[in-house]
Amino acid sequence: MSERAVDYTLPALDGSERIARAWARVPAVPSPAERAALMARAAELLRANDAVLVAHFYVDGDIQDLALETGGCVADSLEMARFGRDHPASTLVVAGVRFMGETAAILSPGKRVLMPDLDATCSLDLGCPPDEFAAFCDANPDRTVVVYANTSAAVKARADWMVTSSIALAIVRHLAARGERILWAPDRHLGGYIARETGADMLLWNGACVVHEEFKGLELELLRAEHPDALVVVHPESPEAVVAQADVVGSTSQLLKAVIEGDAPEYIVATDNGIFHRMRQLAPGKTLIEAPTAGAGATCKSCAHCPWMAMNAVAGVIDCLERGSGEITVPEPVRTRALVPVERMLAFAAAHPESIVAAYRGHVPHLGSA
Numbered sequence: 001m002s003e004r005a006v007d008y009t010l011p012a013l014d015g016s017e018r019i020a021r022a023w024a025r026v027p028a029v030p031s032p033a034e035r036a037a038l039m040a041r042a043a044e045l046l047r048a049n050d051a052v053l054v055a056h057f058y059v060d061g062d063i064q065d066l067a068l069e070t071g072g073c074v075a076d077s078l079e080m081a082r083f084g085r086d087h088p089a090s091t092l093v094v095a096g097v098r099f100m101g102e103t104a105a106i107l108s109p110g111k112r113v114l115m116p117d118l119d120a121t122c123s124l125d126l127g128c129p130p131d132e133f134a135a136f137c138d139a140n141p142d143r144t145v146v147v148y149a150n151t152s153a154a155v156k157a158r159a160d161w162m163v164t165s166s167i168a169l170a171i172v173r174h175l176a177a178r179g180e181r182i183l184w185a186p187d188r189h190l191g192g193y194i195a196r197e198t199g200a201d202m203l204l205w206n207g208a209c210v211v212h213e214e215f216k217g218l219e220l221e222l223l224r225a226e227h228p229d230a231l232v233v234v235h236p237e238s239p240e241a242v243v244a245q246a247d248v249v250g251s252t253s254q255l256l257k258a259v260i261e262g263d264a265p266e267y268i269v270a271t272d273n274g275i276f277h278r279m280r281q282l283a284p285g286k287t288l289i290e291a292p293t294a295g296a297g298a299t300c301k302s303c304a305h306c307p308w309m310a311m312n313a314v315a316g317v318i319d320c321l322e323r324g325s326g327e328i329t330v331p332e333p334v335r336t337r338a339l340v341p342v343e344r345m346l347a348f349a350a351a352h353p354e355s356i357v358a359a360y361r362g363h364v365p366h367l368g369s370a
């Protein structure tokens with residue numbers, strides 16, 4: 001297993017920013033024979049440990065298949081949180097990044113929550129340290145604090161609301177209609193998109209996702225000219241110049257649904273390319289094109305795949321179940337405080353089902369019902 005450096009934006013309270021460095025492990029790629037054995041062993045361990053695998057759309061395709069073949073789920077952050085909370089298994093194996101495991105632990109204190117690699121993090125989480133964020137909140141006490149799911153439990157514990165990209169627009173619109181002014185963290189692009197769409201008064205933290213920030217508006221224009229019939233589907237963590245060219249802007253579930261249900265034969269997709277695995281399964285025959293992440297001759301930091309999502313491997317699922325490693329715990333005072341904004345979001349989602357598009361969990365013939 002090797003490691004790679006990942007540079008990300010670390011904002012400061014005065015609005016400035018600097019580039020900080022983190023690390024991501026790169027798992028070994030198994031041979032076809034090893035792969036079959038790993039999949040069988042992981043399925044056996046999930047059964048033996050009364051465990052269910054809850055996976056994000058961006059992780060390795062083998063983990064996504066394993067989750068669906070063993071009765072787990074592949075979904076966005078909102079559906080992962082709900083699925084883990086409602087599933088009767090006593091152990092949740094969360095394949096994603098650390099804040100997803102923490103959200104599961106916040107919602108399911110009676111369950112053991114394991115992760116294939118506890119060091120799988122997120123540039124949005126890293127770029128919003130709890131102490132600096134607390135000072136930001138203290139300096140703006142008259143604002144309602146709304147944080148994105150991609151934050152630590154400690155940051156959620158300072159929030160009034162947590163939102164995922166599936167439901168962020170609806171919740172901010174609801175708060176703005178009540179006359180509330182918003183303090184938003186951590187993604188500046190998603191925050192800017194929500195402010196433009198809702199007209200809400202939003203003060204933004206200055207964080208960014210290392211994957212989505214790399215999509216380039218000018219190169220996307222050129223690509224669209226080459227594929228005039230393609231539908232452009234964009235995650236709102238992308239820069240404004242990219243979002244402005246989108247036919248569909250939405251969460252991973254919403255983008256997946258757009259590709260499945262769209263009439264176009266081709267789709268330019270501006271989100272992590274890990275989602276292509278599920279898109280190809282659920283929309284066979286459609287052509288998927290990666291949105292450009294860098295100009296000709298330039299380099300890209302993430303190249304449209306999250307270095308920390310890529311740390312999830314089937315071998316890691318086996319490891320955590322065999323050894324009980326990778327367990328996520330959240331101190332109880334932080335958990336109970338962080339539960340407040342998470343439950344507010346889930347209650348809003350339950351009361352306003354029309355305001356979100358549920359994770360697409362259609363039938364895939366060779367995998368069984370998802």
Ligand code: SF4
Binds near residue numbers: 124125150209210272
């Ligand atoms: S894709 Fe971006 S937002 Fe998602 S986990 Fe990776 S760094 Fe964080």
